[in-house]
Amino acid sequence: MTIQLLAWRTGMRRTVWLAVAVFSTAGFLSLAAAPVLSPSEAFTREDARKTAQAGSGALAPVYGPLAGQIVEDYGLAEAEGIGIDLGGGSGTLILELCKRTRLHWVDADINPHVFPIFLKAADEAGFGGRVSAIFADAQALPFRDNYARIVVSRGSVQFWEDKPLAFREIYRVLAPGGAAYVGRGFSRNLPAKVARAVREKQKSDGRGGPPPYDPGETAREFESIMKELKIQEYRIDRPTPPGAGDVNYGVWVGFHKEPLQTCRGKGG
Numbered sequence: 001m002t003i004q005l006l007a008w009r010t011g012m013r014r015t016v017w018l019a020v021a022v023f024s025t026a027g028f029l030s031l032a033a034a035p036v037l038s039p040s041e042a043f044t045r046e047d048a049r050k051t052a053q054a055g056s057g058a059l060a061p062v063y064g065p066l067a068g069q070i071v072e073d074y075g076l077a078e079a080e081g082i083g084i085d086l087g088g089g090s091g092t093l094i095l096e097l098c099k100r101t102r103l104h105w106v107d108a109d110i111n112p113h114v115f116p117i118f119l120k121a122a123d124e125a126g127f128g129g130r131v132s133a134i135f136a137d138a139q140a141l142p143f144r145d146n147y148a149r150i151v152v153s154r155g156s157v158q159f160w161e162d163k164p165l166a167f168r169e170i171y172r173v174l175a176p177g178g179a180a181y182v183g184r185g186f187s188r189n190l191p192a193k194v195a196r197a198v199r200e201k202q203k204s205d206g207r208g209g210p211p212p213y214d215p216g217e218t219a220r221e222f223e224s225i226m227k228e229l230k231i232q233e234y235r236i237d238r239p240t241p242p243g244a245g246d247v248n249y250g251v252w253v254g255f256h257k258e259p260l261q262t263c264r265g266k267g268g
């Protein structure tokens with residue numbers, strides 16, 4: 001089975017048509033085409049630099065614990081296959097996930113300027129052969145159905161214009177029995193003292209502090225999307241570790257794709 005990703009410019013500089021054609025040995029299955037903004041115009045090198053700066057600066061202490069929690073929650077230590085970080089940016093979370101798993105990790109981001117930063121860091125960390133990068137809009141993912149063991153995403157969901165469509169795409173590319181963990185903020189295993197220091201550092205790094213939002217409202221939005229997509233097995237996470245009541249730990253949704261039913265008939 002192969003995936004063919006066809007992207008071409010129309011000549012009018014503003015539009016890139018992204019078309020994903022999925023073929024199987026049985027032949028052509030489906031063709032989905034969606035217009036997306038030209039990445040070179042909408043998402044800049046400067047955006048990528050700022051994302052990388054935040055990842056290696058104020059937010060640096062966040063990724064190790066988050067990766068540890070994800071690996072533990074979803075039993076990834078010995079898992080084989082593909083992991084996708086959607087809106088992975090400069091890939092700090094991916095590098096932490098590489099340390100803790102054997103999966104091949106894909107940085108799927110709408111800003112292609114993040115990829116050189118990510119790939120250089122991965123190579124320097126010794127994970128060059130364990131990672132890939134691809135231009136991707138969350139709302140039109142360039143992966144075949146049932147592709148990934150896990151999809152993670154931190155701090156990107158708030159930028160997705162059509163969140164139900166993006167979650168539908170995530171569900172589509174998950175392998176049966178696979179899981180997704182999507183949200184913003186911190187993991188529940190991040191000590192309150194560290195979380196507080198991160199928030200303080202974000203305020204003083206000249207970028208106006210963490211973006212204000214109501215995690216309760218986002219939780220309700222996640223819940224309504226899960227219901228709309230008829231995803232049965234999901235969990236909304238509002239991490240509140242002991243002594244951390246004054247810190248916004250953010251909000252996450254974790255969900256599974258139904259495993260394939262095995263046929264256990266009486267033989268014959």
Ligand SMILES: C[S@@+](CC[C@H](N)C(=O)[O-])C[C@H]1O[C@@H](n2cnc3c(N)ncnc32)[C@H](O)[C@@H]1O
Nearest residue numbers: 087088089109110111136137138154155156159
């Ligand atoms: C705040 S950064 C977070 C980066 C990284 N996940 C982290 O935690 O360090 C948000 C990232 O989401 C990406 N992004 C925004 N909209 C997107 C979309 N529709 N599809 C895929 N990626 C998107 C941005 O390019 C950026 O790299």
